[in-house]
Amino acid sequence: MDKNVVILNFSPRIDGNCGKISDFLFDFHNRTNVSAYHIDFTPCRGCNYECLTPGAVCPLVDQQQKDIMQAACDADLVYFIVPNFCGYPCTNYFAFNERKVGFFNGDRALTQKYMSIEKKFIVVSNTEGDNFRNALQQQTSTEPEILYLKTGKYKKRSTAGDILDSQEAVADLTAFLEK
Numbered sequence: 001m002d003k004n005v006v007i008l009n010f011s012p013r014i015d016g017n018c019g020k021i022s023d024f025l026f027d028f029h030n031r032t033n034v035s036a037y038h039i040d041f042t043p044c045r046g047c048n049y050e051c052l053t054p055g056a057v058c059p060l061v062d063q064q065q066k067d068i069m070q071a072a073c074d075a076d077l078v079y080f081i082v083p084n085f086c087g088y089p090c091t092n093y094f095a096f097n098e099r100k101v102g103f104f105n106g107d108r109a110l111t112q113k114y115m116s117i118e119k120k121f122i123v124v125s126n127t128e129g130d131n132f133r134n135a136l137q138q139q140t141s142t143e144p145e146i147l148y149l150k151t152g153k154y155k156k157r158s159t160a161g162d163i164l165d166s167q168e169a170v171a172d173l174t175a176f177l178e179k
Contacts, residue, residue, distance in 0.1 A: 003076040005029050007036040008068070010082045010092040014038060016161040017124045017151070018081040021173070024164060025079055028177055035075075037068045041095035051102035058102025069103040073110060077118045080139065082132070083158075084125030089135050097138055115141040120176070124163065126152045147176040 007025050011018035022036050042060060050056035072078050082089045104111045119140045123132055125148055136144040151158040154166035163169050 002033045003029075004074065005034045006071050006075040006078045007034065008039055008072070008078065008080050008096070009036065010039045010080065010090055010096065011124075012040065012090065012092060013161070016083075017149075017158065017163045018083055020161060020164050021081050021122055021124070021149075022079075024170075024173065025081075025177070028174075035071050037071070039068070039092045039096050041065060041092065041099050043091065043095040044098040051105055054106045056105065058099070058105065061099055061102040065099050066103060069100065069114075072117070073114045075117055077120070080119060080121045080136065082121065082123050082136075084123060084127060084132070087127055088131050089123075093135065097135075112141075115139075119144070121146040122173070122176070123148050124151065124158065126150050126158065147173065149173065 005025075007022050009018050009022045013019065019038075026034050026036055044051075044060060047059055051058045080093075082093050085091070104114070117140075121132075121136045121139075121144050123146060125132070132146065132148075133144060136146060149163055149169055149172065151163055154163055154169045156163050156166060156169075164173075
């Protein structure tokens with residue numbers, strides 16, 4: 001049985017390195033049972049903390065966000081592709097994490113289901129460390145499995161969107177996916 005795979009791309013650029021990695025993952029899984037989403041959520045603001053009030057509805061969670069979160073909850077494997085902005089995950093990642101609270105709204109069973117789903121994290125970054133590990137830990141009940149694709153290691157510029165032109169980067173990504 002093929003796994004139900006969800007790919008979450010957090011880059012604000014659709015055709016950059018993260019978008020190309022998303023396409024690679026799609027092909028890696030033979031485009032079977034794979035859903036890919038470009039995450040571009042509005043950060044929390046202007047509410048009365050409805051997400052923390054049992055039974056209340058977050059006024060910012062729209063149907064598209066619900067569909068993405070439900071897809072992640074129903075997956076066997078979820079990939080997070082996250083770019084590094086100033087040493088931290090980009091804003092889209094943090095907005096997703098905020099909206100997650102509104103989606104789960106105290107539903108412990110659904111939260112536990114989501115937290116237990118297998119997840120792999122691919123970070124496009126020239127740094128690595130505690131900032132990402134701590135942020136990504138909020139998505140899983142186990143130690144996050146993270147691959148740092150460092151554009152400098154592959155002699156690429158992060159803004160050029162060409163990291164997968166490096167055979168070494170493709171080999172590192174493939175090895176990470178196969179373990």
